[in-house]
Each structure stands twice: as C-alpha cells, then as structure tokens.
Amino acid sequence: MKKLVPILVAVAFSSSFAILFAIRFGSHTPSEAEDYAHLPKSESPPALFNSPDFSFRDQHAAPVTRASLTGQPYIANFIFTTCRTICPLLTSKMVRLQRDLPGLPMRFVSFSVDPEHDTAEALAKYADEWNPDEKRWLLLETTPKGLEAAAVGFHVTAQRTDGGLDAVMHSAVFMLVDQHGVVRGVYSSEEPGEFKALVRDARTLTGAGAALPPVAKARSGEVLFHEMSCANCHERPELAPPLGGLLGQRRTLETSLIVTADDAYLKEAIVAPAAKRVAGYPLMMPSLAGHLTSDELDSLVKYIVALPPPTSNPDVLVEIDPVCHMKVRVTENALSVHLDGGPPAYFCSEWCKARFTENPDAYRR
Numbered sequence: 001m002k003k004l005v006p007i008l009v010a011v012a013f014s015s016s017f018a019i020l021f022a023i024r025f026g027s028h029t030p031s032e033a034e035d036y037a038h039l040p041k042s043e044s045p046p047a048l049f050n051s052p053d054f055s056f057r058d059q060h061a062a063p064v065t066r067a068s069l070t071g072q073p074y075i076a077n078f079i080f081t082t083c084r085t086i087c088p089l090l091t092s093k094m095v096r097l098q099r100d101l102p103g104l105p106m107r108f109v110s111f112s113v114d115p116e117h118d119t120a121e122a123l124a125k126y127a128d129e130w131n132p133d134e135k136r137w138l139l140l141e142t143t144p145k146g147l148e149a150a151a152v153g154f155h156v157t158a159q160r161t162d163g164g165l166d167a168v169m170h171s172a173v174f175m176l177v178d179q180h181g182v183v184r185g186v187y188s189s190e191e192p193g194e195f196k197a198l199v200r201d202a203r204t205l206t207g208a209g210a211a212l213p214p215v216a217k218a219r220s221g222e223v224l225f226h227e228m229s230c231a232n233c234h235e236r237p238e239l240a241p242p243l244g245g246l247l248g249q250r251r252t253l254e255t256s257l258i259v260t261a262d263d264a265y266l267k268e269a270i271v272a273p274a275a276k277r278v279a280g281y282p283l284m285m286p287s288l289a290g291h292l293t294s295d296e297l298d299s300l301v302k303y304i305v306a307l308p309p310p311t312s313n314p315d316v317l318v319e320i321d322p323v324c325h326m327k328v329r330v331t332e333n334a335l336s337v338h339l340d341g342g343p344p345a346y347f348c349s350e351w352c353k354a355r356f357t358e359n360p361d362a363y364r365r
C-alpha cells in the first residue's frame with residue numbers, strides 16, 4: 001500500500017516513538033528465502049502527482065533542477081548528514097537500493113533537509129563515506145526557501161523543530177519519480193514489503209522488466225560487511241555497538257534483559273534485529289532478512305566473530321535521558337550537562353540537551 005501521508009521522524013526521538021518503530025519492525029516475519037518472485041506481476045505504477053520545480057546544487061556543485069532530471073526515473077529521499085537517529089538507517093537503505101538496481105539507467109537523489117549545515121562539500125564527504133563508487137547518486141544542497149517549496153511540492157515534511165540545534169523533523173519515505181518528473185510511488189522506509197515493491201516498480205520504469213533482479217555472486221563476509229554498510233554504523237560507537245570481540249559477551253537489551261551473544265544471537269541480530277534490541281542506541285539496526293543467502297549469513301557471522309575487540313570497553317554505562325527518557329550510552333562523545341550539586345545528565349540529542357539547559361528544574365527527579 002502506498003501512503004501519501006508522510007511518516008514523521010523527529011531527530012529528537014521520543015521513547016514512545018522508538019517503541020512504535022520497534023513494534024512495526026517486529027511485525028515482519030523474516031525468511032531467508034524471501035525474494036521478489038512472490039510479488040504480483042508488475043504493472044506500471046499509477047501517476048500520483050507532478051514533482052515540483054526546484055533548483056539546487058549537487059555534491060559536486062553542479063546545478064540540478066526538475067528539468068535536468070527528466071529523461072530518467074529517480075528515487076528520492078530526505079536526509080541530513082549530521083543526523084544520528086533515522087538518517088543512517090535511511091542512507092543504508094538508499095545504498096541497498098543502489099546495489100539492488102545495478103547498472104540501470106536511473107538516479108538516486110537525496111535532498112538535504114538541513115540547508116544550514118549541508119554544503120556541497122559536506123554532502124560529497126557523506127556520499128564518499130557511504131557509497132563512494134555510485135555515480136548515479138546525487139545529494140542536493142538546498143536553500144531554506146527552496147527546501148520549503150520542494151517539501152510542499154513533494155507532500156513531505158522538512159522543518160526545523162523549535163529547539164534549533166541539529167533537530168530537524170522530516171519524512172522517512174522513498175519516492176519514485178518517472179522520466180517525465182511525475183511521482184509514481186511513495187514507499188514507507190520501514191516496511192520490507194514496500195522496499196521490495198519499490199525495487200520492482202523502479203525496474204519497471206527503467207524498462208528493465210519486472211521482478212527478479214540479477215542474482216549476485218556469493219560474496220565473502222568481508223565484502224558483505226562493507227557492501228551492506230555495516231561498517232558505516234558499527235565503526236562509529238555513537239551510532240551502533242562495535243562488533244569486534246562480541247562472541248560470549250553479555251548484552252543489555254532495550255527490555256533490560258541480559259543475554260549472552262552466541263552464534264544464534266548474532267544471526268538473529270542481523271535478520272530479525274527487532275527481536276533483541278541492544279539498549280542505549282537512538283538508531284536501530286536495519287533488518288537484512290531477504291538480502292542475504294544462508295551461506296552469506298554464515299560468512300558474515302564468521303567475519304564478525306573474527307573482528308578484533310575494540311580498544312575501549314564497549315560495555316559502558318547506560319543512563320536515562322531526563323527529557324525523553326530514552327536510554328543513552330555514556331561514551332566519550334555522549335552529550336551531557338553537569339550542573340553543580342548533582343551527577344551529570346546525559347542526552348540522546350542536542351534537542352533534549354537544549355530543553356534541559358533551558359529549564360533544568362523541570363526535569364530533575
């Protein structure tokens with residue numbers, strides 16, 4: 001089902017939002033053999049609305065407009081580079097789309113929703129970190145006015161929250177736009193079924209024929225770890241837990257349950273991450289069910305098990321953000337405020353920190 005109602009994501013995530021997300025992810029029953037074949041035979045997706053006019057610059061400072069994009073279909077999404085909550089998840093999916101649609105004549109367009117910080121240079125660096133070889137990916141530096149108009153025209157939300165600082169509220173959808181600039185589909189980024197429908201519809205629009213993408217050659221654990229963006233999140237301790245030396249360690253889950261990381265735990269973490277979420281991360285692990293064969297899953301787990309343990313202790317303290325009540329890991333980079341006469345307070349985002357700083361008494365227990 002395609003939804004026109006945008007799914008809002010606040011970077012200053014509330015705990016209830018995180019729970020909602022977890023429930024939606026949890027409703028998916030993963031299967032290793034999932035593929036595109038069970039989807040109904042593809043027909044051309046219906047025209048929904050005309051994309052708006054816009055005029056921005058891409059990460060190489062080249063102008064990009066509605067007109068310059070006509071001639072080829074594209075998949076669009078909305079992100080900003082300093083976001084630590086939903087955007088890494090969206091970008092990992094954007095990269096997966098690029099890999100699932102290899103060599104096809106189409107583009108991938110990420111509109112920045114943070115005109116203040118996302119310069120062409122910052123966007124070029126971001127693209128380089130996530131998928132340096134993808135020439136079809138344009139990341140657009142926007143202007144406040146241009147972004148506002150584009151958001152209205154695409155029927156999405158992209159606005160700064162009143163907290164300012166890093167906090168931008170934006171839609172977490174992917175859009176499929178055809179070669180004439182007409183929007184042909186709006187897909188939730190959270191629903192695995194919609195992700196597959198998007199791949200199928202995109203192939204149809206390029207004339208590549210419906211369903212099955214070419215079967216990839218078996219890939220080694222190391223190749224998969226980098227191709228599937230694992231390193232982009234897991235090499236940044238503020239985003240995701242370091243994976244080296246994990247086997248046999250005790251993990252504290254969101255539910256406060258403590259489990260030991262064995263082989264089965266690692267596999268489940270990859271194909272059904274919602275089942276056991278590690279405590280203290282504002283972001284969640286994207287499910288890779290249906291994107292790996294069982295041999296690939298085995299080699300990925302073997303690769304992770306052999307990774308060296310991180311030099312700093314990953315089993316850090318977990319504190320509660322006094323504003324949104326999310327769990328926060330007390331790492332070197334954790335956001336904190338230390339007021340006289342009390343222990344430091346830790347925050348999941350700049351937004352919560354700013355709320356607290358304005359009026360600490362309102363949040364003190």
Ligand code: HEC
Pocket residue numbers: 088089090092224225228229230231232233234239240241242243246251261266269270273276277278279281283284285286288300304
């Ligand atoms: C978008 C960021 C992101 C990407 C990409 C990502 N992960 Fe994760 N992963 C997370 C986060 C955040 C957690 C902790 C929260 C949770 O469990 O959902 C996590 C948890 C895990 C865990 C459990 C770790 C523990 O400490 O118990 C494993 C194992 C894991 N990921 C493996 C992988 C592998 C393998 C890949 C690539 C195929 C991958 N992840 C890609 C963000 C990511």
